[in-house]
Amino acid sequence: MKVNGVAHPAPNDPRRLLSDHLRHDLGLTGTHVGCEHGVCGCCTVLFDGAPVRSCLMLAVQAEGHEVTTVEGLAADGAPLHPVQQAFHECHALQCGFCTPGFVMSVVGLLKENSNPSEQEINEGISGNLCRCTGYASIRRAVERAASLSPSGAGRAQGALSNKRVGERGKDRS
Amino acid sequence: MTTRWFGARVQRVEDDRLLRGHGRFTDDIDEGALESVLVRSPYAHARIRSIDVSAARAMPGVVAVYTAADLPFGQTDLPILIPHPNLTRGRTQRCLASEVVRYVGEAVAFIVAESRSLAEDAAEAVEVDYEPLPVVITPESAARAEHLVHDDVPGNVAAEMTQEVGSVQTALAAAPRRKRLRLRFERGAASPMEGRAVWARWSTSERKLTVYDSTQSPTSIRGGLAVLFGLPESSVEVIAPDVGGGFGPKIMLFYPDELLVPYAAMQLGRPVKWTEDRQEHFTAVNQERGQVHEVEVGYDDEGRVLALSVDFIHDAGAYTPYGIILPIITAAQVPGPYRVPNYRVRFRDVYTNATPTSPYRGAGRPHACFVMERTLDTIASDLGLDRAEVRRRNLIQPDEFPYEVGVAWQDGNRVVYDSGDYPKLLDMALERLGPRPAGDHIGMGVGIYVEGTGVGPYEGAHVQVLVSGKVVAATGIPSQGQAHATVWAQVVADQLGVDVADVEITGGDTRRFPWGVGTFASRGAVTAGNAMSVAAGMVAEKARRIAADHLEADPADLELAGGQVRVKGSPNRGIPLAAVAVLANPVRYAFGGGTEAATQFASRPRPGPPLAEGEQPGLEATGYYSPPGSTWASGCHAAYVHVDPKTFRLEVLKYVVIHDCGRVINPMVVEGQIEGGVAQGIGGAFYERLAYDEEGQLRNASFMEFLMPYATEIPPIEIGHIETPSPLNPLGVKGAGEAGVIPVGAVLASAIEEALGVSITEMPLSPLRLFELAAHRAITPHP
């Protein structure tokens, strides 16, 4: 498998989870483990470019595929990726444990939708748990990241308005 | 001292490495460590007839299996962290149970293996013969005491405490009006995103035990390990590396693993690590919030409270390692920002067959706030008065400080509010909240709270200017996301006239600073912040003295600014701070870096020994701050909510916080703390609960069923500040860490009550609960 562009062999033990393989076999500890039931999102990585839960994959399943972890977004010493930069500017992290998972999810979100609306942002980050920030700063960071990314340049920087939350836009016909 | 950093929204120095994935959380550390697992009781109450680990010992990859019989400290009760004279029947568990287990999750065996997978396989092979015993789960049933959690604790009562201010009996009888309320809180959990973890190594050659621990108090762990293992403290180092959230339960002395992992490392000659998984976190990590209150209030026709009697039961869980701090805090904080001339509070701390309780963000204050706020709403409803107006009539006024409440506080002192402006909080919150939105089933809620912060005994800091001109500083307390490294850097940079980027802060590492208490109870900024200021001030004073000698000026005429020590008004007459650091250490051998200037043959402006009596080499100092008492933060939250009358779904339409934590070092950080706190408050009010059944089994021990809110469940929050500086500490700061969570339940209860027209007397709520309340239009009694 390729991880951040570098080829690595898959582990021998088929029950080794991808999250543990990345963290403990490859030393890429930026991907974190919060639950191992696929709910919290701390373990999110890109798998062939799309965000997935690495705790819900067996490492052997990644053979022949490309995995990107948070360490792969910016080389050592190189400037932060726009999503990372936006999180920093918006104080969108406190303890930092959920952060790599959020960053990878947001990278994926903005790849599919470079100009998400408030509701799309809210729903787009709704698969990741954060216990520290209360999400407000993360929402601001996604807006900021969208404006920092080349395809999102020129996007109006609006403050998130006081909307009725709890409506989830689910009931479509 | 220039204050260009204090009060500034400085972006965090911690972010870069955390964002790049270069954080160092305890489980990130391997270094060849063996992995481990704890075998835990599946029963809430059972006698252990036998434990057979022979099959487990024989399984592949297993290096060692320990039960209580294998441990020299196996029969030692773990300490009570905070003893108290009223805790007459405190009980703690042992590292590993061998006779009785009293909660699901209590540890029974410890397995060390080559990997966690293999350890978990072996755990399944451990055979424990349990004889189930009757289970006591709710605080009410504990108080009825048909069954005992501890055979030698009659009535399941660990502690009882009654306090009275004034004369409640008389005042109640004389009051024109009276009401009774019964309020109930279920347990909640802090649930930080990083679970607990411990890594330990014993070096025989250095006779040193090194422990990494996702803890909020490394200094306490270090002290405890030294005592327990009979080692000098200098042989034990405990480091809290990056910690992924604490919120209270990561302070303990000890969780069993904090002893077992170092012990195994010492025994096995290899590093050992233990990382809990989320499922075990639910029953293994301390919880909080179970209380039942019987309230009686007497008031007049204007809605002024004349007398308040509160009698509550606090759910201690199976053991009382944290003493009775939680119910003491609740008892102390019920009056809140209001004048209660006659107040009587009694609590009983009762044992249940559930996970032990210890503080979780808010630590008893959310209950206290709920009690008072619901009481005031009841008064308002009875008199047909506006709820905000009733509060106004009862608030302590700004000219009444210091205000003595008359009850005991958690530091052993009495509760005395030092400063605040409660009416202003209320007025600002209501103004910011604005007019009620149009529509049906909309309700408003408001809640005002005070928060005792900055409790002692002390914290300390060491600050040093290096010969490079960079500054390094250390304190004993660790961070779990509160931006200590940025905030203390601001304090130090102001004192030393340097850039924040040139100050490097280390916390929670006993190798760097061995003295301290811990990060909890919204005390970091007050204690460590002031200690940093003291130590940096001492460094600045020494820098002025040394520079004065060389500049032939009076130290009083010198200032530290721009990385220099210079004459005020003559910025060209100065000497770089870096050079002062060199000069502060008289050397014999010049080894570069300007040290030529510090040798004995350099010009010596003053006769006498190179290092004057009482002087120490280096531009460094260690300082401490010990608060005389808690300093009282406060705030007001107000909200509009909508409850769907068909689905009972809650929508928060607007949420406003006006907050007072004294002088603010970094407003961005404080706002982040508030936003996070409110989210935990909303989670605890409407989504999260710990669903124990009658057998003491936790039915929702997973993130699928323990419903922590996602972004879609948390509204945007508007925050305003006022600052009533604390007169108790030089920086004038008050704590801010828990403020966000304290009144949320009260605010939402009040708003939902109005929106739906049902009476709310419990926490948490849910659509199901609202459906039931709406259907019955009455309180469904709990067991």
Next chain:
Amino acid sequence: MKPPPFEYHAPATVEEACALLASLEDAKVLAGGQSLVPLLNFRLARPQHLVDINRIGGLDRMYERDGGIAVGALVRQAAVEDSPLVARVCPLLGDAIRLVAHRVIRNRGTVCGSLAHADPASELPAALLVLGGHVVVRSTLGDRTIPADSLFAGVMETALAPDELMVEAWFPAVAEKFAISEESRRHGDFALAGAVRAGDRLALFGVAPTPVLADPRDPARGLRPSGDLEASPDFRLHLVRVLTERVLAA
């Protein structure tokens, strides 16, 4: 929580997979893994063998047939969500997919996997039922078609034999009025109760051991939903009426 030990197989063809399922005692198919791997991590599922079908080519086709959409075993839920074909031919399927968990889960989770997992609170089985679709399953003995109303046997139970592999699901086109609505506690959670309508057919989920067809005029009739932490039987019945009203009004 780490998975218990198992033998891992990664067949390259459907035939190989079927042969494995026929010969192995106690084998589970691993497709998206979004339901199975958590169960493995909790050690609630302890199959002796895992048959990972992700390497099999040709199972990720989504195409129009017989006036509906055929979705192969490895079609990810995200692919359905993004598919213009689905939006044109069977937009109800797209609406149902958008209610499934979160996008990250849908990137790996498969439509057929969700059907085979048969969680009573999940959306896709109910969608298949209300549309009157079917699944195609294959074994060493050949193919058979199982219509939706025979597919779901009980809680997490389908009519598939242990040696059968679901290779395709077929969702008929929907032309007239359709809607899906559910109540859940958080965004993306399993439904406390849900209703899905296609024309004058109504199916309910989360209120019975399997998705059930219901009478739009009396949707709660005959229902005996179970109670759990977030919904009592009464609350579920109440929600059934609310949600039915909602999907009929849409």
